[in-house]
Amino acid sequence: MSTNTPKRILIGKVGLDGHDRGAKFLVRALRNAGYEVIYTGIRRTPEQIVRTAIDEDVDVIGLSLLSGAHNELFARVAQLIEEEQAEDIIMFAGGTIPDKDIPHLKSLGFRQVFTPGASLSEILSALKEELGGGE
Amino acid sequence: MDAIVDNIRRGDRRSLARAMSLVDGVSDTSQALKDHLRRSTGKVPWWGFTGPPGVGKSTLIDALVDMLRRRGKRVGVVAIDPTSPLSDGALLGDRVRMMRHAEDGDVFIRSLATHHREGGLSDATIHCARLLELADYDPVLIETVGVGQNEVDVAPLADVCTVILAPGFGDDIQLTKAGLLEIADCVVVNKCDLPGSNRLLKEIHRELGGLPTAALAYEKDTKVDRAGDAAESTTDAVEIFGIEAKSGKNVEELLDTLFEMDAAARTPDERRRRNERRVLSEIRRGATVEYRRALEGELSGDGMAELLDTLQRGECSVESAVAQLVTKAADRVRQPEVSENDREPK
Numbered sequence: 001m002s003t004n005t006p007k008r009i010l011i012g013k014v015g016l017d018g019h020d021r022g023a024k025f026l027v028r029a030l031r032n033a034g035y036e037v038i039y040t041g042i043r044r045t046p047e048q049i050v051r052t053a054i055d056e057d058v059d060v061i062g063l064s065l066l067s068g069a070h071n072e073l074f075a076r077v078a079q080l081i082e083e084e085q086a087e088d089i090i091m092f093a094g095g096t097i098p099d100k101d102i103p104h105l106k107s108l109g110f111r112q113v114f115t116p117g118a119s120l121s122e123i124l125s126a127l128k129e130e131l132g133g134g135e
Numbered sequence: 136m137d138a139i140v141d142n143i144r145r146g147d148r149r150s151l152a153r154a155m156s157l158v159d160g161v162s163d164t165s166q167a168l169k170d171h172l173r174r175s176t177g178k179v180p181w182w183g184f185t186g187p188p189g190v191g192k193s194t195l196i197d198a199l200v201d202m203l204r205r206r207g208k209r210v211g212v213v214a215i216d217p218t219s220p221l222s223d224g225a226l227l228g229d230r231v232r233m234m235r236h237a238e239d240g241d242v243f244i245r246s247l248a249t250h251h252r253e254g255g256l257s258d259a260t261i262h263c264a265r266l267l268e269l270a271d272y273d274p275v276l277i278e279t280v281g282v283g284q285n286e287v288d289v290a291p292l293a294d295v296c297t298v299i300l301a302p303g304f305g306d307d308i309q310l311t312k313a314g315l316l317e318i319a320d321c322v323v324v325n326k327c328d329l330p331g332s333n334r335l336l337k338e339i340h341r342e343l344g345g346l347p348t349a350a351l352a353y354e355k356d357t358k359v360d361r362a363g364d365a366a367e368s369t370t371d372a373v374e375i376f377g378i379e380a381k382s383g384k385n386v387e388e389l390l391d392t393l394f395e396m397d398a399a400a401r402t403p404d405e406r407r408r409r410n411e412r413r414v415l416s417e418i419r420r421g422a423t424v425e426y427r428r429a430l431e432g433e434l435s436g437d438g439m440a441e442l443l444d445t446l447q448r449g450e451c452s453v454e455s456a457v458a459q460l461v462t463k464a465a466d467r468v469r470q471p472e473v474s475e476n477d478r479e480p481k
Contacts, residue, residue: 005160005250006224006225028226031219031226032221032222032224034222034223034224035224036218036227036248038228038230038246039231048238051238052234055244055245057149057152057155057156086149
């Protein structure tokens with residue numbers, strides 16, 4: 001892959017959850033930080049998310065969910081990514097996620113899990129670190 | 136490189152997606168792939184869709200993809216959104232309107248950022264369209280950024296160019312200004328459920344030389360000959376449609392017309408002419424980028440201070456300074472010293 005174009009990030013919302021304020025805030029912040037952001041809109045299936053990530057050849061998938069179904073839906077995304085042998089795509093998760101669920105999500109391959117109160121600079125620097133390490 | 140091409144031909148989505156990233160950047164492999172694509176494609180129809188932001192370009196393409204799928208077509212889409220002039224980032228949001236096709240293996244949608252190119256397209260557009268053709272997608276739909284009055288790069292690229300408008304964007308003086316309408320093979324007024332659409336349809340008719348028709352309300356309109364002369368050649372005629380992309384109203388008829396116009400452009404002579412036009416615009420674009428890079432290099436180079444000084448002292452005119460700069464930039468193009476990683480200047 002060429003190094004002279006901006007990194008590409010998919011921001012997606014899976015399942016029955018219309019709360020997109022956070023996702024849209026992040027989309028804007030990531031654009032301002034120099035990333036190319038593909039936003040999927042709300043209520044997408046894990047299949048739609050993964051297919052979009054592959055077609056758009058993104059470096060990172062960021063999933064946001066505030067409905068409580070993260071364990072099921074994020075797991076399905078991780079499973080599809082594995083089936084597609086696309087584990088090189090870095091996965092981030094965010095939303096109203098109880099602390100007790102974080103180890104499980106990390107074991108599924110989510111490198112970072114951001115919960116309410118996470119600051120933008122925290123997210124951006126985690127992203128930079130993950131992306132910087134892979135090149 | 137051969138392996139990439141083979142994998143794409145075999146239908147491997149990941150290889151196709153990665154090749155698109157490759158041609159979106161600058162590298163030796165990228166160049167080799169571009170050359171290969173230029174030699175091996177050029178048969179599949181490319182349809183361009185352009186118009187101001189918010190008129191419904193993505194929504195119309197979404198509806199067209201749906202109908203093309205019903206007709207058994209494999210559809211490729213390249214959708215372009217602007218790169219931020221401040222951050223180099225971009226929000227690529229066109230496919231939000233097209234997500235219902237995300238699980239369909241016979242649809243491939245790719246979003247591209249302009250990387251500061253003006254004119255409504257990105258440099259990678261032509262290469263991504265060729266990649267889709269290589270992967271057997273037919274037709275390929277190209278969506279420009281939301282354009283103003285002067286971004287017409289899609290015209291030489293597309294076999295059929297559709298300009299999309301919607302009511303509420305200004306009066307007939309806006310239509311008469313040079314630019315967008317002139318490149319249209321087909322003009323679509325979307326959101327025809329909104330007030331003002333009939334009036335806009337009439338104004339477009341008048342603008343394109345047709346007689347002001349009394350009742351155009353909402354059905355497929357008659358063909359209008361450009362500049363009012365009764366040219367018999369179908370390629371000179373502009374089709375005008377009132378549609379509602381969201382409900383799909385009149386979109387099927389539009390699709391039929393796109394196929395008809397495309398077929399009319401498919402004679403061997405017309406094919407050759409269009410391919411020539413496409414390659415010419417590619418060459419012009421490439422030369423412009425190279426020259427502009429050289430010019431920017433000169434403008435920020437060491438020689439500039441001296442030149443400005445001479446100008447200030449009145450020892451040379453602005454015109455002769457321009458002439459010197461042009462020559463120096465041309466020399467720089469002949470002997471490039473720019474590094475590979477230098478993208479085109481902002």
